[in-house]
Amino acid sequence: MEKVKINLDVLLPDVPDEKDACVKRIIDELEGRQGIDRVHIVPASDSNKAQLCLHFRPDIISLDRVKKLAEQEGVKITSRYHHILAEVDGIRHQRQTRAVETILQQKKGIQSASVSGSGFVSIEYDTELITEPELYKLLSDEDLAVKNKPAFQKQKHDHSKVLKHEHDHDHDHDHSHAHGKNGHDHAKDHDGIFGKKTELILSIICGAALAIGFGLSFVDGISQWVPLGFYIVSYFFGGFYTAKEAVVTISRGGFEIDFLMLVAAIGAAILGNWAEGALLLFLFSLSHALEHFAMEKARKSIAALTELAPRTALLKQNGEIKEISISELRINDVIVVKPNTKVAADGIVIDGASSVNQAPITGESIPVDKIAVSDAIMNISAEKLDEQYRVFSGTINGNGSLDIKVTREASDSTLARLIKLVNEAQTQKSPTQQFTDKFEKYFVPVVLILVCLLCLAFLVIDEPFGSSFYRAMSVLVAASPCALAISTPSAVLSGVARAARAGVLVKGGKPLEDLGSISTLAFDKTGTLTEGKPKLTGIVSLDGIPENEILKTIVAVEALSDHPIAKAIVRDGKVKLGNEEIPVAEDMEAVLGKGLKARLGSDQIYVGNLRLFETLDDSRPTDMVKTEVAKLEEAGNTTMVIRRNSSYVGIIAVMDTPRPEAKKVLEELKEIGIKKMVMLTGDNQKVADAVAKQTGITKAIGSLLPEQKLEAIKKLTQQDNKVAMVGDGVNDAPAMAKSTVGIAMGAAGSDVALETADIALMGDKLSLLPFAIGLSRKAKRIIKQNVFISLGMVTVLVPLTISGIASIGPAVLAHEGSTLVVVFNALRLLGYKKSS
16 A cells, blocks of 8 residues: 645635535545545645545556546536635625525535525535526625626637546626726615615604604594605605515525514504504614614724725836836835835735834734845745745834845735635624524524514414404514524624634634633644744853853854754854954864764864763763753753863753743733643653743643644643634644644735634734633624513514513614614624733
8 A cells, every 4th residue: 555645726726725615525535536535634734735645556546547546636626616706796784695695506516505694695506507696696686786897809719638528618798897986886876876885874864754753643633544655754764775675585494583573563553553653664664774873883893994005006117216116016026115004915025124014914013124135145035034034914013124025926015815715704604603594594484483473372362363463473573583683793704704803714704713612722832832943051161161151162163054943043142242252263064963073273173962972982971960961951941062172062952832821821821711831842751841831831741742632632632622723824724633733823825824723913923812811702692682672672672572661662762772782782892902
């Protein structure tokens, strides 16, 4: 049995991550093929992207054939299954999203569809059965105006090369349209003559007509037809949108709340209670308008992200500078960023120095100093460079001018990916929302049956039909789950928007809810609790040799090595030595896993761990040397012994030190109720214990391989049910995927971290973690409050209306009032602060 690994982004270039349905499709297609025994995903690591691993029998199928099969299936699936994320105008309230989802999912060729109340539609579709222009037409048929819709010219799609069926499709669509001042204003046409305020204005007219009619009904000498006329006007304006949506719903064989409200209002009019019917329509339309307004406020909070990126850049080419659109920028272009202007693209600084405000992307309140990258590291991957050399699109330059080499095109920048992921997150439903959707599915038919039975109450009890019908209409109003429908989505949208503003990416309602219920956190060590960079932490002199002499010796020798620890010693050693002259060593020879030796003047210098000297010659390390080494390693240091000729002259200690804020952050986490904090690391147990002691970690587990980290997460999950894993999103990907919530540090600029995490802390700041947990807990509380208010109101009102204690008027006031309460309660999340 042999195996081969192929990068997933090569096979399925348009698939966002390994959780996508297309990944399961390619596994299903390949697994079980003759000679292929097993196919599975290998999560991304620090050295590789996510990969498809195929186990095959070389005596049955060749390696080349396996690769070719995988490539063919990848082409087939990529060509056949596409995804779109469209922003639309026309979603006026949350209940409408379910109706649109149902219609889309019933359409042949649509694999999945999810719609958010903020106006985003996510669709996966089969291109063999439906085309993209047809999808947009389908949305248009639902009275949804797609923003920035692509123009489809007459084109022929030839699938014969990759699909089983050979057929051609001719599409003659011309959807090109202008935007802006001179273009056609779709939103205004869609919403009405007053734009987005149309529903609110119609509602106010309805209320004014109701008030005038009600007032005139008490004036003597005025015909009863005059107030009736005003009530009819009130019905028209208050019921305009309600009737419009009810007709559309009924034409498709469905019954929505709008239809139920309309029936209740018409029922009141039939019984002569015009004022109560008009009041119902007025409050229903007003609550819809205010709900739309409130959701728009949350949506604009997210939409503000798109305003962060500048529209143009200053391109430096052949000694000249010209202004171009950011869409024209290409990788390796050089742009100039003037003082106090926005950075136009992700890139690395190649000239100049300045401080850059990264708050729009990472949430950091303090500007970060940026300097030009040196020629020696110019060709290193941007992701592997220190933060001081990298800049992100949408951040704000300080007082210095910067020349930046572009490393990502505008459509692939950190900001662009952040916006896309936030918009996708809005379409992901939380567990509570899934519960309320399922609850309403059964609740609405039960209410309709109850209302029908109550209409027949006059057959059982001694009362006229009018009284039974009136009671039934009151119950209909009282039981309508308007508040329940909006209770969770409004909180999720507000929570995701608030998190994005602070530099925390929350990928939907599920992680937003789950994080709030977690009391156990697992941390990676390197780069999460520690700086991720070794530092020179100690110098021990042997035989009375001055520290400076020891430092000069080791800096001279280590300068010949490119090992990360050697670089750290040279960097920190030079800082300690200041302007002192450092000698030059020669003839360096590395001893793998043990150390190195080199010539310094007439002396032979050896630098390495104890194992190097135990096998070198007869001059073994003394007990004193071993004791000093043991002390330093007990404290978590990595040690290197220095020998000049046959004499041991000193010991150097290096350690990946804890982040300065780590201890304070962990104390904050304890204060907010995180009971167990476990560190998982590949370093030895002594190092793990030392870092745990310095940071306040409750338990440290060392010497773990990546698969052992995964097992540790499984055990923690069995013990504590829900566990969050905090890591850098690279080598921790398997463990993060297994945890309840995966949280990635420093996701800005890191593809893997953005792909693998449920929650991404865009800045490399551990201090964002208490904020994220606090926000999640508040969101969870608000969701619970909203569900309690929604169901509580129904529970109280239904018995009151059935018994006749409450009529349509009070039922309307309580019902619509609760809808507004849950929306504005959810909007409180937009103002969340950590201190609260």
